[in-house]
Each structure stands twice: as structure tokens, then as C-alpha cells.
Amino acid sequence: MGRVSKEQAQENRRRIVDTASRLFREQGTAGVSVADLMKAAGLTHGGFYKHFDSKEALVDEATARAFDGVGTGDRPDDDSDTGTGTGEGAAKDARRAFVENYLSPEHRDDMAGGCPTAGLATDMARGATGSAARHTYAEGVREFARRMADDDDDGLVRLSTMVGALILARAVNGDPLSDALLAAARAEVSA
Template sequence: MGRVSKEQAQENRRRIVDTASRLFREQGTDGVSVADLMKAAGLTHGGFYKHFDSKEALVDEATAVAFDSFEEERAATPGADDGEEAANRAFVDAYLSPAHRDDMAGGCPTAGLAVDMARGAAGSAARYTYAEGVRAFARRMATDEEGDDGLARLSTMVGALILARAVRDDPLSDELLAAARAEVER
């Protein structure tokens, strides 16, 4: 087989990272093998190490991409152009919705990758990238009130989302989302 162009190699790498970003949020970093990832990306298993030194290196890059994508989606939330307060309300409503709960692959990386990061399965570089993403998310959730760093709102939202996903087939799931929405919007 011939060599691929530099542009095609960049496209292949982007496809691997984007696919990993979604699969890791949906199935966890340990739940996705390199072979399964490459198959999902439409590439051969052997090509992985032409792009990455290790799976851990990919986890770090995919974590950064997940947070970047999440921020882009947040900025594009309907109502985002209606002033800061309306934009925040629209974001909270979208975040604490059944649709977001059910979209693990495309959902919040803070919730989707939390268990992997807590277990240390992702490696120290990815944990650092994850912590930076959490800090940025908290800053965006801060209000103008003195001393509010956004951490309580972030923790309430992420915790509710994780719990709602865990009991998604039970009415408790929707109750958790509604309770968190009421708390965060106070």
C-alpha cells in the first residue's frame, strides 16, 4: 500500500481523535480498545502507532478535544445570543435535559470522563487536561456574586447528570435533573 499524503495523515489523525473523544465519553477509556477505536474510525489497527505513541497520549488529546467541542456546543446553545443571564439559563436547561442525559458520546466530558480520571486509568497528562477543562467549565458557571467560583453550580449539575444517567430507566432520573435545575437556577 502506498504512502498517504500529509493532508490525509492529518485527516486520519483528526478522525481518530474525534472518534476516541466520543467513544471514551460513552464507554470509558478502559472500555475502548485500540482495535475497536480504529475500526470505528474506519482505519486499520496497525496505523494507530503512526499517529500516537500510546493510548494514554490519545486519551489526553481526546480529552482536550472533548472539552473544546463541549465549549463550542455551549456557545451555540439556542438563546446564547440573548444576553448572559438568558444564555446561562438556556445552557443549564440543555445540560440538565433528558436529551443530554441520553447523549453520553456527545455529552459533557466532565461527567463522561469523571470515573476514568478518578481511577487514574487515563494517565497523568489526561488528568491534568481534564482538570483544566473542569476549571474552565466552573469559571463559565460562576455568577457575578462575590466569592462565587462556579464550583457549586458545576458540582450540582455534573453530579445530577451522572446520577440521572445511572438510573436513566427510572422516573428518578428525570427527578434528579429537575431538582438540580431548580437548585442551580435559584
């Protein structure tokens, strides 16, 4: 088998990171083996170490990739295109639309494509304190809180309520409690 071009190597690396970002949010970092990841990416297991020194290095990069789309209008946890107009009323409308989307059954059910704050929380809690992934995650949480803030607060209570409700709703999905958790959090955060 011949060598791959530089462009193909870059594409393969991008595919590995994108696949890892989705699988890690869906299954957790410990739940995804290198072999399973590479199979899902459509590449051979042996090729992994041509791109990464370790799985931890991939976790660092995949965590950053998970937060890349936040703030660009293409993610369920993104509020950049939810409002029109200006002023406090428009900001509240935008936040309300964002909360409705974030605390929806559709977002709950899309773990792989959903919020990295909720999807990676347990892995970050178990990970090394000084890791690049944990630093990236903390910056993502800070940005999420900033987007949830208003003149009266820093957004941390809204963030905690939303992410906590989403995690709990996912944990009991299939039970009526799941929808009740989402509805209760929507009512509280939108108030």
C-alpha cells in the first residue's frame, strides 16, 4: 500500500477527531476504544498512532473540536442566531428560544451531536486536573455561562440548571420523569 498525500493525511486526522468528538459525547471517552473509533472513522486501527501519540492527545483535540461549533448558529447549544432586533426584549426572546431548544427532547436524544458541556461532564470530572481537555472544557463552560448571563447575574445558575437537567433527563430517558425534568428546567430558566 502506498503512502497517502499530505492532504489525505490531514483529512484522515480531521475525520478521526470529528468521529471522536461525537463518540466521546455519546459514549464517554472510556467507552470508546481506539479500535472502535478508527472503525467508525473508516480507517485502520494501526493508523491511529500516525496521527496521535496517545488516546489522551486525541481526547484533548476532540474536546476542543466539540466546542468549535458553539456560537456559530449550527449547534443545538448555540444562541447566536436565535434573536433579531436589539435591546433587552430581543435578548430575552433570544435566550428563551435558546433555552427551549437546549431543553428539548430532540437535544436530549442527540447525545453525539449535542452539548459538549453536558456530554463530556463526567469524563472531565474523572480526567487529569491539568489536562488540555479539562482546560478547554472549563473555557467552554465559562463561555456558556457568559452567554446565559444578564445584567443581574453571571449566568452560572441558568447554566447549572440547564446542564444538570439535560444530564438527568438523559439518564432517565424513557421514563416520564425525563420530560418532566426538561419542562421544569425550561419553566425555571425562562422565567
